[in-house]
Amino acid sequence: xxxxxxxxxxxxxxxxxxxxxxxxxxxxxxxxxxxxxxxxxxxxxxxxxxxxxxxxxxxxxxxxxxxxxxxxxxxxxxxxxxxxxxxxxxxxxxxxxxxxxxxxxxxxxxxxxxxxxxxxxxxxxxxxxxxxxxxxxxxxxxxxxxxxxxxxxxxxxxxxxxxxxxxxxxxxxxxxxxxxxxxxxxxxxxxxxxxxxxxxxxxxxxxxxxxxxxxxxxxxxxxxxxxxxxxxxxxxxxxxxxxxxxxxxxxxxxx
Amino acid sequence: xxxxxxxxxxxxxxxxxxxxxxxxxxxxxxxxxxxxxxxxxxxxxxxxxxxxxxxxxxxxxxxxxxxxxxxxxxxxxxxxxxxxxxxxxxxxxxxxxxxxxxxxxxxxxxxxxxxxxxxxxxxxxxxxxxxxxxxxxxxxxxxxxxxxxxxxxxxxxxxxxxxxxxxxxxxxxxxxxxxxxxxxxxxxxxxxxxxxxxxxxxxxxxxxxxxxxxxxxxxxxxxxxxxxxxxxxxxxxxxxxxxxxxxxxxxxxxxxxxxxxxxxxxxxxxxxxxxxxxxxxxxxxxxxxxxxxxxxxxxxxxxxxxxxxxxxxxxxxxxxxxxxxxxxxxxxxxxxxxxxxxxxxxx
Numbered sequence: 343x344x345x346x347x348x349x350x351x352x353x354x355x356x357x358x359x360x361x362x363x364x365x366x367x368x369x370x371x372x373x374x375x376x377x378x379x380x381x382x383x384x385x386x387x388x389x390x391x392x393x394x395x396x397x398x399x400x401x402x403x404x405x406x407x408x409x410x411x412x413x414x415x416x417x418x419x420x421x422x423x424x425x426x427x428x429x430x431x432x433x434x435x436x437x438x439x440x441x442x443x444x445x446x447x448x449x450x451x452x453x454x455x456x457x458x459x460x461x462x463x464x465x466x467x468x469x470x471x472x473x474x475x476x477x478x479x480x481x482x483x484x485x486x487x488x489x490x491x492x493x494x495x496x497x498x499x500x501x502x503x504x505x506x507x508x509x510x511x512x513x514x515x516x517x518x519x520x521x522x523x524x525x526x527x528x529x530x531x532x533x534x535x536x537x538x539x540x541x542x543x544x545x546x547x548x549x550x551x552x553x554x555x556x557x558x559x560x561x562x563x564x565x566x567x568x569x570x571x572x573x574x575x576x577x578x579x580x581x582x583x584x585x586x587x588x589x590x591x592x593x594x595x596x597x
Numbered sequence: 598x599x600x601x602x603x604x605x606x607x608x609x610x611x612x613x614x615x616x617x618x619x620x621x622x623x624x625x626x627x628x629x630x631x632x633x634x635x636x637x638x639x640x641x642x643x644x645x646x647x648x649x650x651x652x653x654x655x656x657x658x659x660x661x662x663x664x665x666x667x668x669x670x671x672x673x674x675x676x677x678x679x680x681x682x683x684x685x686x687x688x689x690x691x692x693x694x695x696x697x698x699x700x701x702x703x704x705x706x707x708x709x710x711x712x713x714x715x716x717x718x719x720x721x722x723x724x725x726x727x728x729x730x731x732x733x734x735x736x737x738x739x740x741x742x743x744x745x746x747x748x749x750x751x752x753x754x755x756x757x758x759x760x761x762x763x764x765x766x767x768x769x770x771x772x773x774x775x776x777x778x779x780x781x782x783x784x785x786x787x788x789x790x791x792x793x794x795x796x797x798x799x800x801x802x803x804x805x806x807x808x809x810x811x812x813x814x815x816x817x818x819x820x821x822x823x824x825x826x827x828x829x830x831x832x833x834x835x836x837x838x839x840x841x842x843x844x845x846x847x848x849x850x851x852x853x854x855x856x857x858x859x860x861x862x863x864x865x866x867x868x869x870x871x872x873x874x875x876x877x878x879x880x881x882x883x884x885x886x887x888x889x890x891x892x893x894x895x896x897x898x899x900x901x902x903x904x905x906x907x908x909x910x911x912x913x914x915x916x917x918x919x920x921x922x923x924x925x926x927x928x929x930x931x932x933x934x935x936x937x938x939x940x941x942x943x944x
Contacts (some may be wrong), residue, residue, distance in 0.1 A: 416838025
């Protein structure tokens, strides 16, 4: 479990997020939503220790995050940033980077590392690209390669910053299904999503942010019914059933 | 079909296979050995392989051949091999760590720092050759630390390092020019230093720098996998547990030691540090674990070849090796640029 207690954080000593109190359950999918510039990514970066909080504490499994070394933390938390430079590297070697925290001084992958990497590649259905250069892949395939790397890193908590942005609808849904699969493996997922419909359909909990603070953190249904989304984004939302009730969809329009 | 074309076709076929990498390294090692033999053998006096071997076995100090080999040819060959290796590996490290294809040792202030300290010793202690060697090395390292210290104040991002390098270089350059204006007799020494070359190197001057180069190269190989992880970008690398700031600092230090050592006895031999890493990537791709040794080999071969041409082309006159390098390297680099149009190497 990951817990943020009275956390304030930002850049150049200017607070972007403040008074954050949140406890994220193990094995759940959590989506952070909110308007541009409300501090979603800052929250993600702070929770994953890429950004030192100005105040407050962050606990992982009850232990303060500052008590972990870089590599210890990398075995507990993985973070997939939104903007990445695309390295000139094969799919296999990139996924192998996920094993970096587990490698010894010689940085030579052991048999077990190779097994885990092969399994991660298989899990993401990337076998046919295994020796391909990441640069030659499409955006959607590339995102799957990065998710395979995260899978190889084998952490309980996974942070994803806008994992579906810039992807076509098919790849978006595929990535979200993969995220569901990660949950079934027992992982805790915290992600920033811009697509409210996807956020409401795929998450167990929604964290709605407004001006650096958490407006509401609850189940999608509770958040939807609270009408907080309408207020924060200044929109009107409605629920429709596509096909049957189980495939609930959401529509949004300007007020 | 040229050798390069043959290799090019193989690059596409099996660039990532281990056997391909081993073939490339073996092939380059053989070329280097042939180059070393030619460099010792060819010159104003031609010496055959058997004569070389017998002279080195007998170690007869009264023999002309032995004296030529051990006091002139071997130091010079060692100098060319070490400088080529050091500057190329330094360039490869910088291009990878700064994620900048235009990076070369001069971009982090190595050349300007070494140049200033060289001019300082030439102005105030004009008779000491050894002092100028050590001073050039110290100047290179100090300039890099200054560049890094300034960049670190702004978070040590890749762009901050490059910009800080440009600013520090131009400032140090101004100091150097001031000294040159006030002490014009240092201009001749400075001109030789800028062009660079291996004439008159002694084993004594090469040995110390050589040890540093070998040591730094081994550290670079140890760091090569971490440099690969760093290429993912700062945030990804950090979330994988890599200490981004330390690895970048260590890598820059290693690059500075390599280039500083080379410059200390050979002067500002430019260009190798820029083009050899690109040519090497063309052969073996971006994985630093294989790229660094291949850059070392190609750099050594290229420098050795250029030095050989510098000695024999207009014998008995000698052309500074830096000039040959640019004459050969420039067109070769253009050839690579045109070849790479297929977009396999760069965005």
